Amino acid sequence: MKHLFSRLGAALLLGTLALSAAADTWPSKTIRFVVPFGPGGANDLVARAVAEVASKQLGQAIIVENKPGAGSVLGADIVAKSAPDGYTFLTPAGGVVTNAMIKTRMPYKEEDLVPVAMMAVSPSIIVVPFDSPIKDLKGLIAASKAGPGLNFSTAGTGSTPHFVAEMLKLRSGAKIQVIPYKSGSEGMVAVIGKQVDATSEASVVVLPQIKGGKLRAVASTWNRRIAALPDLPTAQEQGYPNVFIGHWSGVFAPRGTPDDILEKMNRAVDMALKSTELRARLIPQGIDPVGGTRADFIKFLASEKARLGPIAKAADMKED
Helix, strand or coil: CHHHHHHHHHHHHHHHHHHHHHHHHCCCCCEEEEECCCCCCHHHHHHHHHHHHHHHHHCCCEEEEECCCHHHHHHHHHHHCCCCCCCEEECCCCHHHHHHHHCCCCCCCHHHEEEEEEEEEEEEEEEEECCCCCCCHHHHHHHHHHCCCEEEEECCCCCHHHHHHHHHHHHHCCCEEEEECCCHHHHHHHHHCCCCCEEEEEHHHHHHHHHCCCEEEEEECCCCCECCECCCCECCCCCCCCCCCEEEEEEEEECCCCHHHHHHHHHHHHHHHHCHHHHHHHHHHCCEECCCCHHHHHHHHHHHHHHHHHHHHHCCCCCC
16 A cells, blocks of 8 residues: 555655656647637637737747637537646636536536636627617617517627616616527627617627617616717616626636746737737727736636626526
């Protein structure tokens, strides 16, 4: 038995030394960013932009792979079960926090994914058809109360637009019927075609339609105005501080990835987001680069859980 424990101790020591050596030489090969959504969306766009610039900081290529499915759970599960060697990272959206709130079963544990860096936020914008009589958020809420209510499209249960709709119901008493679609883009098209009265979608998705005269923006739901749409007041400025959410994206690693590697990736992402090159690319599309330390990101995630959990419970959100 004594010899068994000695061998186990030696194996653990060798494993620790191997991880330490790997962290010292990291990165020595191509890194993979797994986007748990299809190509072309806000998360995919941000991940590809950050990967391109961060790869220059690290001296190794970062490739982006799209693994959509199950409300981002499929891609998250792939990364959670990947080797913790610093060569596979997840670049998800808010679902990495909210999926556990609405799904009865998850294929991985929350602690299997370790926060690495905040990337960016695409603030939500509440929109109506361009020729709608609704001009602002107070007008939307008043219109919902004046009749049978408004139909509000979402990207499915637990999506950011769904949370916006429930915030409006809970915080302002708005009469809103949630109409789920398969994606935010489909929900936006439904507003343009007047199948529904309103929706809320990421700035990068709806900004071209707003500037093209197909949608009218009535409020943004982040904590500051969007640089690409400076005349649009936030919900907070219009008297509704609790209507607050954004389409954020971040970087996570499998549990067990050495801290040295996590810190190096964090610094590379943060430096990329501070670069003139990346800011010039993202800000005109309505995307707000964030960055910051790992501690900043962990604090943000804790606040999102504390704020959104009660809303999911009050709305009785259940997986589709």
